[in-house]
Amino acid sequence: MKRVPIGIEGLDELIQGGVPKGASILVSGGAGAGKTIFATQFLYNGATKFNEPGLYVTLETNLKNITWDMENFRWDIKKLQEKELFKIYKLNLAEKDSENIEEEVLEELNIISEYIEKVGATRLVVDSTTSLAMWIRGSAAMRKTLFQFTDGLKKLDCTTLMTSETKGSKDAISAFGVEEFVVDGVMVLYLHPPHRTIFIRKMRGTNQSMSPHPFEITENGIVVRSKEEVPWEGIHL
Numbered sequence: 001m002k003r004v005p006i007g008i009e010g011l012d013e014l015i016q017g018g019v020p021k022g023a024s025i026l027v028s029g030g031a032g033a034g035k036t037i038f039a040t041q042f043l044y045n046g047a048t049k050f051n052e053p054g055l056y057v058t059l060e061t062n063l064k065n066i067t068w069d070m071e072n073f074r075w076d077i078k079k080l081q082e083k084e085l086f087k088i089y090k091l092n093l094a095e096k097d098s099e100n101i102e103e104e105v106l107e108e109l110n111i112i113s114e115y116i117e118k119v120g121a122t123r124l125v126v127d128s129t130t131s132l133a134m135w136i137r138g139s140a141a142m143r144k145t146l147f148q149f150t151d152g153l154k155k156l157d158c159t160t161l162m163t164s165e166t167k168g169s170k171d172a173i174s175a176f177g178v179e180e181f182v183v184d185g186v187m188v189l190y191l192h193p194p195h196r197t198i199f200i201r202k203m204r205g206t207n208q209s210m211s212p213h214p215f216e217i218t219e220n221g222i223v224v225r226s227k228e229e230v231p232w233e234g235i236h237l
């Protein structure tokens with residue numbers, strides 16, 4: 001099996017060198033846990049270390065928020081955009097009529113798939129799946145939509161990272177409570193100030209670390225301290 005390194009220092013060694021190629025991975029956590037930075041870093045590393053084109057899909061109306069992080073970490077995103085190694089795509093749902101919204105969402109996902117094929121993108125980020133809640137009502141619909149989406153991506157061999165916003169508590173894994181069953185892997189980010197902890201909850205086909213590990217957001221982005229473990233009692237949430 002081919003593996004795709006996330007490229008975040010200290011992380012890949014916890015999952016046998018990377019996530020299975022074409023896998024869909026959920027990165028969940030509360031506000032400020034580091035999901036967006038994690039996701040951006042996955043694309044940035046892909047582009048700069050492995051020459052892999054990546055696509056960042058968002059529902060954010062203000063795309064400045066995304067470039068803030070990159071400027072902050074001095075990641076030269078403009079250069080990557082010029083080389084077609086990084087692209088931001090804003091989901092176009094706001095003005096659509098809500099009657100056939102699930103179809104509309106799938107149509108948007110088709111546009112994404114076509115783009116992926118066109119530029120040969122091998123890394124995709126959807127940040128965040130929780131914002132789809134505005135259009136997709138209920139966990140059953142969410143599960144169905146995510147399943148169709150990830151299934152299509154698997155055929156393209158595109159490795160996908162989706163973020164999910166939780167309340168941030170220890171047992172919170174996803175926003176709808178169904179996403180974790182559809183995806184191939186789940187990484188939970190905990191923020192318990194001043195500490196940050198990552199726990200790999202699920203990684204199909206992988207002999208993974210079973211312990212929570214501390215991580216930091218440094219001036220170069222996320223760094224996982226893979227040699228250290230955090231006892232569950234040490235996560236105060």
Ligand SMILES: Nc1ncnc2c1ncn2[C@@H]1O[C@H](COP(=O)(O)OP(=O)(O)O)[C@@H](O)[C@H]1O
Pocket residue numbers: 029030031032033034035036037038072073217218219
């Ligand atoms: N250069 C930096 N150094 C340390 N921490 C940072 C830096 N830039 C951002 N952060 C931290 O990252 C948080 C935002 O992370 P983000 O990935 O946007 O969270 P979310 O999980 O909500 O997507 C900020 O609230 C801040 O605590």
Ligand SMILES: [Mg+2]
Pocket residue numbers: 035036037127
């Ligand atoms: Mg975010």
